[in-house]
Amino acid sequence: MSEPRSIPVTVLASDVAPTDASLVADFTPSLVDVGEHHLCPGCGEPIAIRAVMDAITLHGLADKCVAVFGIGCSTAFSNNLDVEVLQALHGRAPSVATGVVRMRPELAVFTIQGDGDLGNEGLQEVLHAAARGENIVCIMLNNGVFGETGGHLTVTTTIGQRTKNTLDGRDEKQHGHPMRIAELIAQIDGVGYVARGAVNDAGNVARTKRMIVDAFTAQQQGLGLSFVEILTMCPTGWFVPTDEAPDYLAETIAGTHSVGVLRSSLP
Amino acid sequence: MSEPRSIPVTVLASDVAPTDASLVADFTPSLVDVGEHHLCPGCGEPIAIRAVMDAITLHGLADKCVAVFGIGCSTAFSNNLDVEVLQALHGRAPSVATGVVRMRPELAVFTIQGDGDLGNEGLQEVLHAAARGENIVCIMLNNGVFGETGGHLTVTTTIGQRTKNTLDGRDEKQHGHPMRIAELIAQIDGVGYVARGAVNDAGNVARTKRMIVDAFTAQQQGLGLSFVEILTMCPTGWFVPTDEAPDYLAETIAGTHSVGVLRSSLP
Amino acid sequence: MQREVVFTGIGGQGVQLAARTLAEAAMADRRRVQLFASYGGMMRGGNSDSFLVISDGPITAPPVVGSAWAAAILHHEHAGELWPKLGAESIAAVNSSVVDPARCPVEPGFDLVEIPALDIATELGSPVAASLVLVGALVARTNLVSADALLDSAASVLPSYRASAAAANRAALQAGLDLGEVTHPAWDLVAT
Amino acid sequence: MQREVVFTGIGGQGVQLAARTLAEAAMADRRRVQLFASYGGMMRGGNSDSFLVISDGPITAPPVVGSAWAAAILHHEHAGELWPKLGAESIAAVNSSVVDPARCPVEPGFDLVEIPALDIATELGSPVAASLVLVGALVARTNLVSADALLDSAASVLPSYRASAAAANRAALQAGLDLGEVTHPAWDLVAT
Amino acid sequence: MSTRLVEGSEVVADAMVRAGCRFFAGYPMTPFTEVLEHMAELLPPVGGVCVNAESELEAVGMVWGAAAAGSRAATGSTGQGLSLMQESIAEATLAGIGFVVVNMARGQGDYFQSTRGGGHGDYRTPVLAPSGPSEVIDVMAEAFDLAERWRNPVVVVGDYYLAHTWVDVDILDSDPVVPPAPEWALDGSSGGSGAAKLLSFLGTSKQRDGVGYDLAAHYEHCAQRRNEMAAGIAPRVELLHTDDADVVLVAYGTMARYAGAAVEILRSEGHRVGMIRPITLWPFPADAVREATRCAQTIAVYENNAGQMIDDVRLAVLGNCPVVGINGFATDSSAFGIAPDVTVEQLTSTMRELLDTLETEASVP
Amino acid sequence: MSTRLVEGSEVVADAMVRAGCRFFAGYPMTPFTEVLEHMAELLPPVGGVCVNAESELEAVGMVWGAAAAGSRAATGSTGQGLSLMQESIAEATLAGIGFVVVNMARGQGDYFQSTRGGGHGDYRTPVLAPSGPSEVIDVMAEAFDLAERWRNPVVVVGDYYLAHTWVDVDILDSDPVVPPAPEWALDGSSGGSGAAKLLSFLGTSKQRDGVGYDLAAHYEHCAQRRNEMAAGIAPRVELLHTDDADVVLVAYGTMARYAGAAVEILRSEGHRVGMIRPITLWPFPADAVREATRCAQTIAVYENNAGQMIDDVRLAVLGNCPVVGINGFATDSSAFGIAPDVTVEQLTSTMRELLDTLETEASVP
Amino acid sequence: MSRREDTREVAANEATEPIAVRGTVVIDTEACKGCDLCIDACKPGVLSMTTDRTNTRGYRFPELLVGCTGCRACADVCPDFCFQVYRFDQPKTWTLEGGLR
Amino acid sequence: MSRREDTREVAANEATEPIAVRGTVVIDTEACKGCDLCIDACKPGVLSMTTDRTNTRGYRFPELLVGCTGCRACADVCPDFCFQVYRFDQPKTWTLEGGLR
Ligand SMILES: Cc1ncc(C[n+]2csc(CCOP(=O)(O)OP(=O)(O)O)c2C)c(N)n1
Numbered sequence A, B: 001m002s003e004p005r006s007i008p009v010t011v012l013a014s015d016v017a018p019t020d021a022s023l024v025a026d027f028t029p030s031l032v033d034v035g036e037h038h039l040c041p042g043c044g045e046p047i048a049i050r051a052v053m054d055a056i057t058l059h060g061l062a063d064k065c066v067a068v069f070g071i072g073c074s075t076a077f078s079n080n081l082d083v084e085v086l087q088a089l090h091g092r093a094p095s096v097a098t099g100v101v102r103m104r105p106e107l108a109v110f111t112i113q114g115d116g117d118l119g120n121e122g123l124q125e126v127l128h129a130a131a132r133g134e135n136i137v138c139i140m141l142n143n144g145v146f147g148e149t150g151g152h153l154t155v156t157t158t159i160g161q162r163t164k165n166t167l168d169g170r171d172e173k174q175h176g177h178p179m180r181i182a183e184l185i186a187q188i189d190g191v192g193y194v195a196r197g198a199v200n201d202a203g204n205v206a207r208t209k210r211m212i213v214d215a216f217t218a219q220q221q222g223l224g225l226s227f228v229e230i231l232t233m234c235p236t237g238w239f240v241p242t243d244e245a246p247d248y249l250a251e252t253i254a255g256t257h258s259v260g261v262l263r264s265s266l267p
Numbered sequence C, D: 001m002q003r004e005v006v007f008t009g010i011g012g013q014g015v016q017l018a019a020r021t022l023a024e025a026a027m028a029d030r031r032r033v034q035l036f037a038s039y040g041g042m043m044r045g046g047n048s049d050s051f052l053v054i055s056d057g058p059i060t061a062p063p064v065v066g067s068a069w070a071a072a073i074l075h076h077e078h079a080g081e082l083w084p085k086l087g088a089e090s091i092a093a094v095n096s097s098v099v100d101p102a103r104c105p106v107e108p109g110f111d112l113v114e115i116p117a118l119d120i121a122t123e124l125g126s127p128v129a130a131s132l133v134l135v136g137a138l139v140a141r142t143n144l145v146s147a148d149a150l151l152d153s154a155a156s157v158l159p160s161y162r163a164s165a166a167a168a169n170r171a172a173l174q175a176g177l178d179l180g181e182v183t184h185p186a187w188d189l190v191a192t
Numbered sequence E, F: 001m002s003t004r005l006v007e008g009s010e011v012v013a014d015a016m017v018r019a020g021c022r023f024f025a026g027y028p029m030t031p032f033t034e035v036l037e038h039m040a041e042l043l044p045p046v047g048g049v050c051v052n053a054e055s056e057l058e059a060v061g062m063v064w065g066a067a068a069a070g071s072r073a074a075t076g077s078t079g080q081g082l083s084l085m086q087e088s089i090a091e092a093t094l095a096g097i098g099f100v101v102v103n104m105a106r107g108q109g110d111y112f113q114s115t116r117g118g119g120h121g122d123y124r125t126p127v128l129a130p131s132g133p134s135e136v137i138d139v140m141a142e143a144f145d146l147a148e149r150w151r152n153p154v155v156v157v158g159d160y161y162l163a164h165t166w167v168d169v170d171i172l173d174s175d176p177v178v179p180p181a182p183e184w185a186l187d188g189s190s191g192g193s194g195a196a197k198l199l200s201f202l203g204t205s206k207q208r209d210g211v212g213y214d215l216a217a218h219y220e221h222c223a224q225r226r227n228e229m230a231a232g233i234a235p236r237v238e239l240l241h242t243d244d245a246d247v248v249l250v251a252y253g254t255m256a257r258y259a260g261a262a263v264e265i266l267r268s269e270g271h272r273v274g275m276i277r278p279i280t281l282w283p284f285p286a287d288a289v290r291e292a293t294r295c296a297q298t299i300a301v302y303e304n305n306a307g308q309m310i311d312d313v314r315l316a317v318l319g320n321c322p323v324v325g326i327n328g329f330a331t332d333s334s335a336f337g338i339a340p341d342v343t344v345e346q347l348t349s350t351m352r353e354l355l356d357t358l359e360t361e362a363s364v365p
Numbered sequence G, H: 001m002s003r004r005e006d007t008r009e010v011a012a013n014e015a016t017e018p019i020a021v022r023g024t025v026v027i028d029t030e031a032c033k034g035c036d037l038c039i040d041a042c043k044p045g046v047l048s049m050t051t052d053r054t055n056t057r058g059y060r061f062p063e064l065l066v067g068c069t070g071c072r073a074c075a076d077v078c079p080d081f082c083f084q085v086y087r088f089d090q091p092k093t094w095t096l097e098g099g100l101r
């Protein structure tokens, strides 16, 4: 439990932690070194990363895991976690994770990539890793844009979604169709668990956390590659106000990319 | 109609074409410059290419098409056809075809790749091209091995299939699971037509030819990317006698990769 | 005659918008401009600097100018490299709502003007426009560009999907322009 | 003492198998060997050449030897570059079932022995073993390796998945060995 | 008003469109991203196509296809992305497919990659390096001409400075004549003629003509074309005060603008210094460098890298004049190669030190 | 029998396993395919892992991961495949991840790619070139040591000749001691400690230590490590009759075997010729070349390419001795760089011509 | 880290009925980027953004009104980890007159 | 192109009944690589591989017995394009005595 790090604002003007209460959520998430980060206001990625770290903690894997990061906005967390991190090049995380897990099969090796990283630059890496049955967990933070480079459309951008390239919304005639990555992966023989969550409201956050926990359970049981896609808000890339982004996600994105468990080999 | 190019062997000792008969199949297939090639005895790829060329002829597209070749054994035909051919690097044919069709949308642009070329080196190329809705026809010759480099396993090699790496048959524990490429592509929004044929017997050859014809019909109607996977024999890579290869295909491969139309937007 | 204006701040403070607004205004005044924008590839955080050259004639200066006549300091984080570029003739407008005085030169050797730009912008209901308040204040003291040109560039500089911000930005510029008198005239003659 | 043997043919004729069989036999005879195999990356067609050096001592020769003491010509297609390597002392065994006499040197300047290797191998029911017939015949005339070593290498040279071919290959070697007498002894002393 | 405030990357994009480029594909990476964005805006109105490729490999593949179909086509990237394209660039030289590659680099660390070919094999690509937005229009026109003339990829080297320098430009009615497709390009129509076209890095000889691929002949042909290209491109340089210079600075791209400014300052202080700016990095203007430094005491090479072009300078003068490098800069924390110590002041004082050393040496009897 | 007839590519594979390599990943491409096949056979029995990667990009990614996890790891390819790996090789130098890359090339056209770094940026990789199977064991051991010592990819350059030359080798009981994982390697265990390890091309400074990534510091550090590496590796050469040679041939890899044979022939004819064979291509043995050619009248560089190493030779002697190239070979129709005119005879007679010219020149008063 | 908001009383909800209070939060207002996500996440609706004040970086931030349930939804959705959530060992009650007891 | 098989009579099927013959094939025996695919493809089973003879490249090759239907299956499956298939304008009949009419 860390010290209260700022002035609390409550009706009771309490600037110290109450003594007759127990802490149920701390400022800095578990296994996150420093909470401060430079991601945009209203970004969904930190919420998702918190959920992943919570799952690691829950499984007691902090000192038995390696996180392989892709390149995107979430890379901001690569020097910020209290688990071992291996930075991969854009698109290459599943192969890098393969190298790690093949030499250290006792570890929980997992990847964190954006949809641009996983679905654009390196789509085949995760598909091949899944078919090879690599025993890793792959997390994809899906906001339908390249956040990091300025909000351009990715392969997951849904019809109607605003991005820097599609200010009037993606149009299939002009910009092609969205790919449903979780569905693609769910189809591959050899995968252990596939689900899609979202972080646009507290209920989805909790549900997503459970998915990630299950994914790691599958990994611990040696069931092959597990994949959790997490829909995250990118108000910056979508050109929507931060407070409208969660609803925008629900309305414009989750219709195409529907939240739920797609495949599970868990008993 | 070309001159009989060799000594006929018949019960009647006729070494010239009969005069009271009509030619229904010629030595050299339509749009094939020279029939002679260096592919192995019993290879299925020439049979598939003949079918593709027949479909082009049937559609009258000989002077309105560009064939983009991948790198594999079938590349042997790239300097052998009487349609315009653009050679792509290993794995890159769908992107190359995209460049052509975007600048010459009036053409029937099609690709011919092996399963190693399409499914290994450049799997994401065809998936992305499909999602973009490129109006091209993609043909994959699937023998489950890298024929050209000596018969190593590919992502489509079925469980139990013999390859140079899996002389006792592919085993999922050791070598991972096969990917079903046609099924993957059939799932992508924006594709026009997806089917899987085979050339292991005359019936399948005829059926496959119809699939290819339909794929080009879809292309002519602007329905997006069409994909025809064709199971071909590679007795060399499979280490089976040539005359057993067709049955080997039926028994060991077509169970996983089943022949049929997977998706069609044709009216 | 040539005037160099350097800008510094952190990502998200509107440094680049401010610099472009000033550049567009200078063009409207029929001057030549060159503006080098330096910021991280990431959407978030990091430095954001700008090097603007406004001139009566063709510009040959390299992108990062060696010395500057004026500065707009939105944040102290990356200002360290800019202070040495300012000389005795220079003027620096500092966003005093944010900038830590301890991170400013003790004896500047140039004119350092404190403008509580963020406070003023927040009062206007548009904290993101603080950089424009600062630029307005800089122009008020220097006549680097004409006030009309500056106000007009509030709209012209915005991409279509940001057009809605034009009014607020213009107000911020105006609030800055209202903040003082010309103390450092940039040009011998005011452009027409 | 060192003997160079060059092989040429087209893909599928068994050139490499023949060369390796001879090399293994030479090793069994306690000689040093170096064998450079040159063939296309494609499964099919193309040239297939081999450059074998058998020596009593360490070998420093580069992979492609400049001159050769013996040659096994399975096909004429790519033989053009090999003929000049043969000198007055040399012997060339030619697969006369296939090789076009017009593609052979008119006045060889070396001993050219015609062996209908493919016909013999076909008679033996194993046309793919023609190259081994030719090697057998070459050994028969030269004693490059001992007959026993040669016959034994028929099996040892095969990968496990080709093991079934050993008997037929041995027969082909034997058929070649049966084809003649030593006319060009390779070594002063026969190896033990 | 006839001028507009335009970002350097837009000038780059505009220059491509004016040069007749009608197909562009790319994948975002700062500072190339902005060029891609501008191409996406500029091409459709002129009937061109810009594809947001899903990766650099796909981008260069698309450009390969578009160029083969006879369009002036281009792609580009930065750092990592450029590296991924090396296979295609190398093989395009064998396929005789010309297109333009815009390397919006970070710093000048890719000099070797550009001038020696980062891919496999013996190929080269012409490399052009404008010093700033104002030179881009010309350079880009030349790049597309060279790509078409030599059927070879051509690299245009820019950097973060170029991409992010906004300038006021006159708005031109750009109504460029797009050149017709070259006769070797594919348009599908030769099929069925008995002589259907073939465009391949393996050669274009066809079986029906009695030969299959004759790779030996093809590679000979490619080598010959490369040699002709090397000989056929007149390297371009800009010279500044080299006539009587004791010390000559060599610099290219944006760095030359710092070098030029430093030279002017040093001249005004009475030092006899000059500058050579190679505009063509390959073929390297070795003759011009040799010529312009014939009377120099020292050549200083100023690069935003650890010292790469200095090899070409040394190879040009081969010991006839000492060559020193001014490089090894810190890179800034944004990793965009905007080294904070790349400044006119710093360069000027480094040069002063160099001049001092020379004078001291000279005065030693 | 204690000897076995072994293909060069098996020698290469065996050498890697003996050097402690326990992870290998690759994608087939002739003549690299054979190395991959042999690794697949040799690694599992010693507890190693060989993955048939689905592409070269995936192969090098896997090796990145295995090396980060502390294993001695290697990949490789040929031509096109090597080009695809350039991004990863370049960035691995920034990540401090060392592994071995076996370039089973076709010919010697990749000299620049190997020695200048075909990828982006200012990195270099040590490059070693054995001349044949017998030298491979030593060279490979050194390669893995260098990769580990400098935390940098190391390139071992072979060619079709090396891959396809079968030799009789003694069967050794190879029971090599696999070195323990270096302390910086990841094994997951530092998580939750408050100081979890980070391995990144962006640096390893962590936010909790008061800094985020400090890219400037990181790149400075990498540049420094590169310079130390360049200085810290003693270049290796083989010298043959250079003491009194008027004409010195420089050649590496298989070509040096032809050169050596030619030198011996010429010596036996009474010509004073010698040979230098760089074993380390980077760092290039410039001092040794300079030293060994101090009294030479001419240096001839024999490469199976259009002339690449010749630049390094020129840079070494800087005009002190004329340098001529013997290259520009035809490649054979199999496209494997087995140029038919690479023969001892051809080289010998070329050298005779060269010697004639020199004598004629010398005799002209 | 520069200026921080001072501790202060915030006008309570306009409630006159007693309100059950099961938990409370401590908010890192300086870390807040004003995205409003917590506001929607809070089921009882006891978080409210400032309208008149910003933190050093110019962002508005949330303040807690009476009635927190300690459900931690705010913490779960906050991208900037601004919340410390407590649950009282014994639920309390707030009244207009007596404050929290 | 080197040697070719000579034209010759091939022992007919052991049939004594008349056989309907609707087509015939011309076979490029020199192009054949002996893969046997045509043998299985031929429904009426009138193709038969040589056992005693090979072409120049050493491959066995098919010969046509009586009873071809001209279905073109052989041509469709042959990887080496060895077949020219004809359909007679008028179907013929083969008898042991009279041969083909
Ligand atoms: C090979 C390569 N190409 C391009 C880039 C530039 N780049 C960095 S992050 C990024 C997009 C990341 O998008 P996504 O994975 O969706 O993550 P987000 O930023 O949205 O979190 C790109 C294109 C790169 N780093 N490497």
Ligand SMILES: Cc1ncc(C[n+]2csc(CCOP(=O)(O)OP(=O)(O)O)c2C)c(N)n1
Pocket: B045, B071, B072, B073, B074, B090, B113, B114, B115, B116, B117, B118, B121, B141, B143, B145, B146, B147, B148, B149, B154, F027, F028, F029, F030, F056, F080, F081, F084
């Ligand atoms: C980048 C690259 N890597 C590897 C190769 C070598 N290569 C050529 S063909 C081939 C395999 C082809 O297999 P497939 O596509 O299945 O076709 P097939 O030969 O079986 O017809 C490989 C690996 C190459 N040409 N380029």
Ligand code: SF4
Pocket: A038, A039, A040, A041, A042, A043, A044, A045, A073, A143, A147, A148, A233, A234, A235, A236, A237, C043, C044
């Ligand atoms: S750009 Fe989008 S994904 Fe990136 S930090 Fe901002 S909101 Fe998050």
Ligand code: SF4
Pocket: B038, B039, B040, B041, B042, B043, B044, B045, B073, B143, B147, B148, B233, B234, B235, B236, B237, D043, D044
């Ligand atoms: S290797 Fe296989 S695919 Fe290739 S030609 Fe031979 S049979 Fe055909």
Ligand code: SF4
Pocket: G023, G024, G025, G041, G042, G043, G044, G045, G046, G047, G064, G067, G068, G069, G070, G071, G072, G073, G074, G075, G085
């Ligand atoms: S803990 Fe629950 S009730 Fe309390 S402020 Fe947070 S979201 Fe609202």
Ligand code: SF4
Pocket: A042, G031, G032, G033, G034, G035, G036, G037, G038, G039, G061, G062, G077, G078, G079, G080, G081, G082
């Ligand atoms: S969710 Fe967090 S960052 Fe967003 S407004 Fe609430 S406290 Fe601030």
